[in-house]
Amino acid sequence: xxxxxxxxxxxxxxxxxxxxxxxxxxxxxxxxxxxxxxxxxxxxxxxxxxxxxxxxxxxxxxxxxxxxxxxxxxxxxxxxxxxxxxxxxxxxxxxxxxxxxxxxxxxxxxxxxxxxxxxxxxxxxxxxxxxxxxxxxxxxxxxxxxxxxxxxxxxxxxxxxxxxxxxxxxxxxxxxxxxxxxxxxxxxxxxxxxxxxxxxxxxxxxxxxxxxxxxxxxxxxxxxxxxxxxxxxxxxxxxxxxxxxxxxxxxxxxxxxxxxxxxxxxxxxxxxxxxxxxxxxxxxxxxxxxxxxxxxxxxxxxxxxxxxxxxxxxx
Amino acid sequence: xxxxxxxxxxxxxxxxxxxxxxxxxxxxxxxxxxxxxxxxxxxxxxxxxxxxxxxxxxxxxxxxxxxxxxxxxxxxxxxxxxxxxxxxxxxxxxxxxxxxxxxxxxxxxxxxxxxxxxxxxxxxxxxxxxxxxxxxxxxxxxxxxxxxxxxxxxxxxxxxxxxxxxxxxxxxxxxxxxxxxxxxxxxxxxxxxxxxxxxxxxxxxxxxxxxxxxxxxxxxxxxxxxxxxxxxxxxxxxxxxxxxxxxxxxxxxxxxxxxxxxxxxxxxxxxxxxxxxxxxxxxxxxxxxxxxxxxxxxxxx
Numbered sequence: 001x002x003x004x005x006x007x008x009x010x011x012x013x014x015x016x017x018x019x020x021x022x023x024x025x026x027x028x029x030x031x032x033x034x035x036x037x038x039x040x041x042x043x044x045x046x047x048x049x050x051x052x053x054x055x056x057x058x059x060x061x062x063x064x065x066x067x068x069x070x071x072x073x074x075x076x077x078x079x080x081x082x083x084x085x086x087x088x089x090x091x092x093x094x095x096x097x098x099x100x101x102x103x104x105x106x107x108x109x110x111x112x113x114x115x116x117x118x119x120x121x122x123x124x125x126x127x128x129x130x131x132x133x134x135x136x137x138x139x140x141x142x143x144x145x146x147x148x149x150x151x152x153x154x155x156x157x158x159x160x161x162x163x164x165x166x167x168x169x170x171x172x173x174x175x176x177x178x179x180x181x182x183x184x185x186x187x188x189x190x191x192x193x194x195x196x197x198x199x200x201x202x203x204x205x206x207x208x209x210x211x212x213x214x215x216x217x218x219x220x221x222x223x224x225x226x227x228x229x230x231x232x233x234x235x236x237x238x239x240x241x242x243x244x245x246x247x248x249x250x251x252x253x254x255x256x257x258x259x260x261x262x263x264x265x266x267x268x269x270x271x272x273x274x275x276x277x278x279x280x281x282x283x284x285x286x287x288x289x290x291x292x293x294x295x296x297x298x299x300x301x302x303x304x305x306x307x308x309x310x311x312x313x314x315x
Numbered sequence: 316x317x318x319x320x321x322x323x324x325x326x327x328x329x330x331x332x333x334x335x336x337x338x339x340x341x342x343x344x345x346x347x348x349x350x351x352x353x354x355x356x357x358x359x360x361x362x363x364x365x366x367x368x369x370x371x372x373x374x375x376x377x378x379x380x381x382x383x384x385x386x387x388x389x390x391x392x393x394x395x396x397x398x399x400x401x402x403x404x405x406x407x408x409x410x411x412x413x414x415x416x417x418x419x420x421x422x423x424x425x426x427x428x429x430x431x432x433x434x435x436x437x438x439x440x441x442x443x444x445x446x447x448x449x450x451x452x453x454x455x456x457x458x459x460x461x462x463x464x465x466x467x468x469x470x471x472x473x474x475x476x477x478x479x480x481x482x483x484x485x486x487x488x489x490x491x492x493x494x495x496x497x498x499x500x501x502x503x504x505x506x507x508x509x510x511x512x513x514x515x516x517x518x519x520x521x522x523x524x525x526x527x528x529x530x531x532x533x534x535x536x537x538x539x540x541x542x543x544x545x546x547x548x549x550x551x552x553x554x555x556x557x558x559x560x561x562x563x564x565x566x567x568x569x570x571x572x573x574x575x576x577x578x579x580x581x582x583x584x585x586x587x588x589x590x591x592x593x594x595x596x597x598x599x600x601x602x603x604x605x606x607x608x609x610x611x612x613x614x615x616x
Contacts, residue, residue, distance in 0.1 A: 014448070018452030023464065027464070030468045140540065142544055142551075148567065149581070149582075152578040156574065253457040256463070272554070275552075283464050
């Protein structure tokens with residue numbers, strides 16, 4: 001197990017280097033370059049000296065090495081806009097995004113797995129049909145539009161839920177207040193993973209139900225409940241775990257939209273602000289951070305997969 | 316085919332007629348009524364987009380500041396927006412931009428994905444290793460953060476949005492194509508082509524890639540759905556197609572500011588985005604079922 005873990009961690013680190021190279025190349029090929037170098041009022045000799053001092057005349061490999069050697073210790077430089085270290089900005093936002101994405105994933109899992117199983121067991125029934133149509137809507141509805149419609153219904157018309165932020169301004173707010181602010185963004189963010197997980201749970205269960213060992217269990221006269229619970233369910237859930245590897249990057253992408261609609265102070269909203277103000281250090285740091293989050297969650301998923309499924313050997 | 320014989324046994328005295336693959340495909344696809352309805356809807360909306368300029372009753376950018384937020388009337392069937400622009404005209408002209416961005420971005424990602432997947436599968440070894448690790452790396456970055464980074468660096472605008480969506484959506488395609496190539500390479504007709512001395516390029520283009528056609532069609536259909544959704548999201552954030560060019564996404568971003576007083580303005584563009592994406596997803600799914608002989612065999616079992 002520890003050997004497997006070591007290999008996977010090393011693969012993750014290698015992936016991060018690929019990601020960092022992609023990000024660096026994109027930003028490096030930005031048209032223009034630092035404004036001061038293009039300023040006609042600055043004497044060309046001075047501009048050259050500044051460029052040399054900033055290290056802009058070094059070969060690209062040297063510049064990349066310099067950026068990476070700082071990035072690995074979490075130094076992504078200072079935000080152009082906020083004049084604070086990028087790491088500081090990101091660290092403040094990470095818990096908010098994890099809370100939102102975690103709640104959304106929990107909602108998705110709690111609803112998707114039972115729905116998928118019922119759909120598979122009662123194939124082509126009304127429940128199955130409704131769930132399938134619902135899943136199509138779940139992957140097709142634009143997050144931002146669903147969010148706006150929920151604001152129209154629950155904030156504007158009914159006045160039940162707050163439409164923006166994490167807490168009510170000016171009030172000594174407790175966890176109940178946070179929960180009220182969390183409901184709508186978490187539900188909106190959960191639609192896509194809910195739909196995808198449900199379809200995977202269904203097809204996985206359908207496949208397991210046609211296996212010989214399920215037929216054997218039925219043939220020897222086990223109660224349907226035991227056949228499902230003991231023989232089918234455990235095997236059906238294993239592939240669902242692997243889908244999490246696909247779902248988690250999508251969840252973080254979805255957080256960008258969801259956080260923007262509901263003014264949720266997380267990583268996604270920081271990214272949108274940084275993109276609009278062209279705050280390169282912030283957006284480079286954020287892209288690296290989300291890649292790290294994805295790799296770590298993939299690692300956890302892989303380990304969980306091995307732990308849950310005894311058929312996989314680690315040799 | 317064997318399973319067709321199972322469904323409709325040949326009537327005595329008639330010779331069963333051979334059916335072309337296209338006929339087989341169509342007869343399977345047609346059975347899925349939802350998919351046929353979705354296909355009809357998509358054809359209709361593309362037809363509207365094609366003749367948008369002629370169909371739109373007003374200039375979608377014409378301001379009429381004395382006539383803001385007009386209710387639906389005989390002159391303005393869906394009313395006017397915050398600048399007095401005709402909502403119906405903007406929806407019609409916006410359809411063209413949204414669908415064009417979706418289709419073109421899909422073509423970019425299919426091209427890039429097919430190229431990378433085909434080369435990786437065909438040459439194997441180090442080429443495969445490098446290209447697939449690159450694909451993995453791209454899959455590791457949540458697409459939206461990557462898109463924001465690229466748009467921040469190169470600026471937004473129609474062309475950049477198409478390229479960004481195209482270059483962030485090819486990874487799944489390349490994996491699918493690679494798998495198809497690996498499946499096809501050891502088959503006899505490929506070996507035969509190699510044996511008579513066909514060049515790598517010829518083997519790849521004439522014999523291997525056509526085998527992946529069905530997968531590419533499915534991936535392309537689902538790719539349009541992804542691209543329309545992403546374009547609308549980027550335009551909603553103000554980083555996609557810029558006003559005054561109307562797209563469904565940037566219409567929504569305008570409408571959100573008035574959602575407390577004029578919520579209906581936010582409804583129309585969202586419904587259209589959803590119906591188009593839904594249409595492409597349903598058709599893509601039905602195509603996968605109709606084109607994949609293994610899938611239909613599993614269903615019969």
